[in-house]
Amino acid sequence: MAKLHHLLSLSLLLLTLIPLSIAEIKTLKIISDSRPMILFEKFGFTHTGRVNVAVSSVSVTSNLSPPEPSRLGFFLLSEESLLQVLLEIQQNPSFCVLDSQYTTHLFTFRDLSPPPASSFNQSYPVSIPNEYSLFFANCNPESSVTMTVHTEMYNVEFNGVKDYLPAGQTQLPSLYFLFSIVYFVFLGYWVVACLKNKKSVHRIHLLMSGLLVMKALNLICAAEDKHYVKVTGSPHGWDVLFYMFQFLRVVLLFTVIVLVGTGWSFLKPFLQEKEKKVLMIVIPLQVLANVASIVIGETGPFIKDWVTWNQVFLLVDIICCCAIIFPIVWSIRSLRETSKTDGKAARNLSKLTLFRQFYIVVIGYLYFTRIVVFALRTISAYKYQWVSNAAEEIASLVFYVIMFYMFRPVERNEYFALDDDEEEAAEMALRDEEFEL
Incomplete structure (x- = not known):
């Protein structure tokens, strides 16, 4: 487990250093993925930013005890908070990033409805301008997730028009x-x-x-x-x-x-x-x-x-x-x-x-x-x-x-x-x- 978290820490650091593709409306299919964290997008928000996340066709399989829905979820992580999260992971190998005070919590699989839950659709405002990365975390050991994820990230201009390019790329x-x-x-x-x-x-x-x-x-x-x-x-x-x-x-x-x-x-x-x-x-x-x-x-x-x-x-x-x-x-x-x-x-x-x-x-x-x-x-x-x-x-x-x-x-x-x-x-x-x- 310790080696896994060290590998996760290095992967997180590398992913933030590599320039990502521009964010746009995307529908992605995750199939039997056991990674503890999955990075979806990186986006530069203004004070009028919004994040739309919709998941459907969700299924979770585990080789151990039944998976805990609250241990699977989506969150935003700013560049400034990245090092703090990495430090928490290194200090505690069993630490779940969803419990970190440095992440912006969106939702967990406990919010999926109706039971047995398999879909969710929600929009979230981003009021603090910054560059955030959208992550999915799976803190259930030896479990894998299958789901379809639809994401939209954009900033709303003064005239109400959506701008799907990050704040630093709109030019x-x-x-x-x-x-x-x-x-x-x-x-x-x-x-x-x-x-x-x-x-x-x-x-x-x-x-x-x-x-x-x-x-x-x-x-x-x-x-x-x-x-x-x-x-x-x-x-x-x-x-x-x-x-x-x-x-x-x-x-x-x-x-x-x-x-x-x-x-x-x-x-x-x-x-x-x-x-x-x-x-x-x-x-x-x-x-x-x-x-x-x-x-x-x-x-x-x-x-x-x-x-x-x-x-x-x-x-x-x-x-x-x-x-x-x-x-x-x-x-x-x-x-x-x-x-x-x-x-x-x-x-x-x-x-x-x-x-x-x-x-x-x-x-x-x-x-x-x-x-x-x-x-x-x-x-x-x-x-x-x-x-x-x-x-x-x-x-x-x-x-x-x-x-x-x-x-x-x-x-x-x-x-x-x-x-x-x-x-x-x-x-x-x-x-x-x-x-x-």
């Missing part, structure tokens, strides 16, 4: 729509640049155009998804389009970074075997990562393997981020070796400078979007969760602008247009670099 529809316009404008400038310099357009520029299209469409679908959830509590199918364009956008992004990093169509018209292997690794992993993302976004934390899927998503994302760095490093190493033999020091030095800068930009982008953004989501007050989304989109836009500018289609790229004096200076720089190495 997301406007935010995503604004960035989608920016990317469509960006795409227009890119197309004009390609048309003006047709002779300098490579195949990689077409892929980069496709990446901008996927990014813009992904943001449009994200805006519509969040808008319909905000207004109605349901995405009305926009989530399907969102996940589809997200998958295409992420695969294209990693593919473009790998191809640009290898110098494909800039330095050479083909890929080496090891570079092909990177693509063959990154693309299937991105498929797996997107499947994990869909499971995380659509099912919610109530499923038993939800934490595992989160770990899969994080692990795969880290592997992909590491994998796309290698082609850039290989290009830098290859350019350094070539500069010693082909007699074109200036051209090779300019290419070397270009790929080094690209390497730094990619590292900065990955570090910011994977670490800094996660830190912002963790430390930001619940009312300002949208700030982390804005920071991620701004960082992505800056990365796209820099990458597209560095590898834009121009007839005489500044990196390759060098005179004789610069050629001599480059040779000296390469010799100095070789000496330092």
